Amino acid sequence: MNSILKRRGRLVLVAAFVAVAATASGLSVKGASAAKRSNITLTIDVFGDFGYHDLYKQYEASHPGITIKEDTEDYAPHHTALAQHLATGAGADDIEAIEVGFIAQYAAQPQYFVNLKSYGAKNLKKLYPAWKWNQAVARNNSVIGLGTDVGSLGICYRKDLFKQAGLPTKPAALAKLWPTWSKFLAVGKRYQKHAPAGTKFIDSGSNLYNAIIGQANPAYYSKSGKLIVKSNAKVKAAWGLTMKAFKLHEDLGLSAFSNDWNTGFKKGTFATVTCPAWMMGYIQGQAPDASGKWNIADVPGGGGNWGGSFLTVTKQSQHQAEAAALVKFLTSPKSETYVFKHTGNLSSEIPVLKSKAVQKFRNPYFSNAPVGKIFANSALKLKPQILGPHQGDIQTAASNAIQRVEQHKQSPAASWTQFLKDAATAAGG
Amino acid sequence: MSAVSGTRDAGGATPARLRTRRKVLRRLDTKLSPYLYIAPFFFIFGVFGLFPLGYTAYVSLTDRNLLAPVSHFIGLHNYALLIHDSYFWNAVENTFGIWFLSTVPQLLLALVIAHVLNTQLHARTFFRMAVLLPQVTSIVAVALIFTQLFGHDYGFFNYFLGKFGVHHVYWEAGRFSSWVAISTMVMWRWTGYNALIYLAAMQSIPEELYEAAAVDGARRFRQFIHVTVPMLRPTILFTVIISTIGGLQLFTEAFLFSSRSSGATGGAGRQYQTIVMYLYEKFLGSTQFKFGYAAAIAWCLVLLIALFGLVNWLLVSRIRSAET
Numbered sequence: 001m002n003s004i005l006k007r008r009g010r011l012v013l014v015a016a017f018v019a020v021a022a023t024a025s026g027l028s029v030k031g032a033s034a035a036k037r038s039n040i041t042l043t044i045d046v047f048g049d050f051g052y053h054d055l056y057k058q059y060e061a062s063h064p065g066i067t068i069k070e071d072t073e074d075y076a077p078h079h080t081a082l083a084q085h086l087a088t089g090a091g092a093d094d095i096e097a098i099e100v101g102f103i104a105q106y107a108a109q110p111q112y113f114v115n116l117k118s119y120g121a122k123n124l125k126k127l128y129p130a131w132k133w134n135q136a137v138a139r140n141n142s143v144i145g146l147g148t149d150v151g152s153l154g155i156c157y158r159k160d161l162f163k164q165a166g167l168p169t170k171p172a173a174l175a176k177l178w179p180t181w182s183k184f185l186a187v188g189k190r191y192q193k194h195a196p197a198g199t200k201f202i203d204s205g206s207n208l209y210n211a212i213i214g215q216a217n218p219a220y221y222s223k224s225g226k227l228i229v230k231s232n233a234k235v236k237a238a239w240g241l242t243m244k245a246f247k248l249h250e251d252l253g254l255s256a257f258s259n260d261w262n263t264g265f266k267k268g269t270f271a272t273v274t275c276p277a278w279m280m281g282y283i284q285g286q287a288p289d290a291s292g293k294w295n296i297a298d299v300p301g302g303g304g305n306w307g308g309s310f311l312t313v314t315k316q317s318q319h320q321a322e323a324a325a326l327v328k329f330l331t332s333p334k335s336e337t338y339v340f341k342h343t344g345n346l347s348s349e350i351p352v353l354k355s356k357a358v359q360k361f362r363n364p365y366f367s368n369a370p371v372g373k374i375f376a377n378s379a380l381k382l383k384p385q386i387l388g389p390h391q392g393d394i395q396t397a398a399s400n401a402i403q404r405v406e407q408h409k410q411s412p413a414a415s416w417t418q419f420l421k422d423a424a425t426a427a428g429g
Numbered sequence: 430m431s432a433v434s435g436t437r438d439a440g441g442a443t444p445a446r447l448r449t450r451r452k453v454l455r456r457l458d459t460k461l462s463p464y465l466y467i468a469p470f471f472f473i474f475g476v477f478g479l480f481p482l483g484y485t486a487y488v489s490l491t492d493r494n495l496l497a498p499v500s501h502f503i504g505l506h507n508y509a510l511l512i513h514d515s516y517f518w519n520a521v522e523n524t525f526g527i528w529f530l531s532t533v534p535q536l537l538l539a540l541v542i543a544h545v546l547n548t549q550l551h552a553r554t555f556f557r558m559a560v561l562l563p564q565v566t567s568i569v570a571v572a573l574i575f576t577q578l579f580g581h582d583y584g585f586f587n588y589f590l591g592k593f594g595v596h597h598v599y600w601e602a603g604r605f606s607s608w609v610a611i612s613t614m615v616m617w618r619w620t621g622y623n624a625l626i627y628l629a630a631m632q633s634i635p636e637e638l639y640e641a642a643a644v645d646g647a648r649r650f651r652q653f654i655h656v657t658v659p660m661l662r663p664t665i666l667f668t669v670i671i672s673t674i675g676g677l678q679l680f681t682e683a684f685l686f687s688s689r690s691s692g693a694t695g696g697a698g699r700q701y702q703t704i705v706m707y708l709y710e711k712f713l714g715s716t717q718f719k720f721g722y723a724a725a726i727a728w729c730l731v732l733l734i735a736l737f738g739l740v741n742w743l744l745v746s747r748i749r750s751a752e753t
Contacts, residue, residue, distance in 0.1 A: 080713045083495050083496055083713075083718055084495065086496065087495040087496060087718075101716075102716065105496070105716055109496055109498075111498065255601075255688040255697075256688070257688055258688035259576060259577050259580050259583075259688075260580050260581050260582045260583065261688075263580070263582065263583045264582075267583075269582075389716065390715075390716050390717070391716075392715070392716050393692075393715045393716050393717065396692045396694070396715070399697075400694055400696075400697040400698070401697070402697075403602075403697035404697045404698050407599060407602035407697060407698075408602075409602065409697070409698050409700075410698070426715070426716075426717070
């Protein structure tokens with residue numbers, strides 16, 4: 001017994017050490033790259049798939065002496081690690097990708113980033129829609145990042161389910177049927193009347209809400225950076241429409257990115273999904289057998305945005321000029337066109353969106369829909385939204401509030417009150 | 430000491446000075462070297478154990494934010510805020526609820542399993558190894574698989590319950606049901622481990638005690654209650670304390686049980702957010718990066734574990750000791 005106790009004690013100790021060491025290494029220095037002047041290694045830290053690998057090879061071939069190394073992580077850990085690396089002053093890569101949900105927060109800390117204006121970024125301003133450009137401009141007017149992709153919106157829908165419910169199945173006809181979100185819900189009502197057994201019109205209330213709020217400007221923050229969740233009628237309207245979908249029993253109430261949601265794609269239990277450009281890849285991954293059953297139509301209410309990123313150069317970089325040059329190459333119209341064709345991430349640059357390569361692009365999985373045209377036009381129509389530092393947290397609070405209603409845990413009114421409280425807490429610090 | 434110097438008398442030729450020097454060295458050797466031998470441990474413990482503890486305590490007294498360039502000393506303000514933070518107390522309640530639901534059945538079950546394994550079974554070693562198997566699986570894999578089993582629409586448990594006409598349970602949405610689901614993961618992983626510890630302790634109980642009990646007319650069940658359990662008291666105490674420490678630090682199972690869109694809140698209504706999850710939410714799980722506040726939560730957790738460990742120790746001590 002005694003020896004077991006001892007052994008167990010030692011085990012616990014070892015476990016404790018491992019845990020502490022793991023925490024410590026998270027904060028430790030990654031090891032500054034000791035590159036020689038003539039032979040430079042540039043590091044770039046991204047999340048998910050930015051589709052850059054072929055471009056790196058091209059760049060290395062045309063720039064002898066430069067080697068590019070990419071680090072990839074998931075969305076959340078990437079941004080968490082970035083905060084740690086910036087705060088501790090060590091460990092950040094030369095180039096760091098930042099998603100739109102975090103960009104406002106980092107734009108408020110320009111001391112960590114190289115002002116790309118000093119490397120000729122000013123001339124690139126005309127490529128971008130003003131809103132995309134301004135999202136990465138700090139209060140001191142320094143440009144901390146250049147835009148990569150944009151998550152413009154469409155509605156992905158199941159043709160076969162629509163047909164069974166007696167609805168039109170052509171994208172053009174549907175776009176005419178739902179110019180606004182309340183018309184969209186009216187179509188949903190028609191769908192539910194003759195819906196195939198066990199299916200609903202909408203997958204998840206929070207996905208619907210995200211799309212609607214993505215079109216609102218201002219949404220959570222006013223121009224002066226004040227939190228206006230409570231006073232903004234547009235937020236309340238988005239909430240109201242979501243609650244209406246729930247009351248009309250059009251909402252399946254799944255939690256986005258959950259197992260049940262993923263299985264829902266495979267089994268075809270919902271007829272529509274609000275679809276940012278990057279969602280196309282997700283659907284194809286979840287339901288490879290459903291090729292040809294999905295189609296894409298224009299989103300109600302004009303353009304909208306959900307996602308999109310920026311490339312920044314950190315002050316920690318030992319090769320800031322070289323890194324800035326690489327960022328300019330990766331975000332050039334030529335590179336962004338290449339990425340769209342091969343990975344599907346839609347460029348945020350106006351000339352690319354208007355180019356033939358994008359406008360003519362069709363996707364066979366989505367019944368050969370002209371996805372390039374749909375998403376590019378949605379991006380061009382997009383109205384800019386003012387972002388605040390805690391955008392992401394408020395969005396999470398909203399998703400949770402909607403789910404509490406969907407799961408019958410709270411009344412819509414009580415859930416709304418708690419959402420307002422959570423949003424205020426999130427923005428408070 | 431004196432015995433050693435007595436056997437090694439160097440003779441009268443050695444100058445007295447040398448002798449005293451040697452004496453001092455010898456003295457140093459016996460007095461100091463044990464400390465030197467254990468010094469590496471304390472050095473590492475200091476760097477990785479004590480320093481983080483102290484530093485966390487210091488940070489908890491500041492308004493430090495990971496991204497803000499400066500921070501200020503604000504005394505106990507974080508703790509004052511924490512006491513009035515209803516989400517913190519919600520997390521405390523959840524943690525204790527899940528701890529209770531997972532630990533009590535787990536230890537009772539472990540006792541029973543150990544008792545069974547202690548009898549003359551066929552393929553005893555096989556069964557003894559088998560109960561330890563869940564322990565070698567990755568905690569992440571366990572959490573992911575159980576999350577699927579507890580799925581609402583297509584989960585195995587709901588499918589199974591459906592066979593008996595029970596409506597689909599929304600495991601993740603309900604407070605109690607989510608606690609049950611998470612407790613199941615914890616139990617699955619740790620019951621066999623505790624059973625083996627009990628088994629080892631049972632094997633060191635002298636056979637004579639059982640013989641004496643049998644002579645006194647005690648059947649197997651009474652032997653178990655009146656001989657086995659009291660003899661296991663120190664072991665039970667140990668497992669209770671260890672599971673208290675582990676249970677109050679519960680994170681991975683609950684964190685992975687939630688869908689990605691709800692972040693670290695532990696369900697839409699925070700119905701299963703544990704203390705460590707709340708700490709994580711404040712520190713890294715959101716765009717808040719509140720280092721100071723998270724440090725205060727960490728220290729409150731330490732105090733809670735110490736307090737709760739003490740209470741458990743007092744409770745378990747009431748099991749009639751074998752010696753009395």
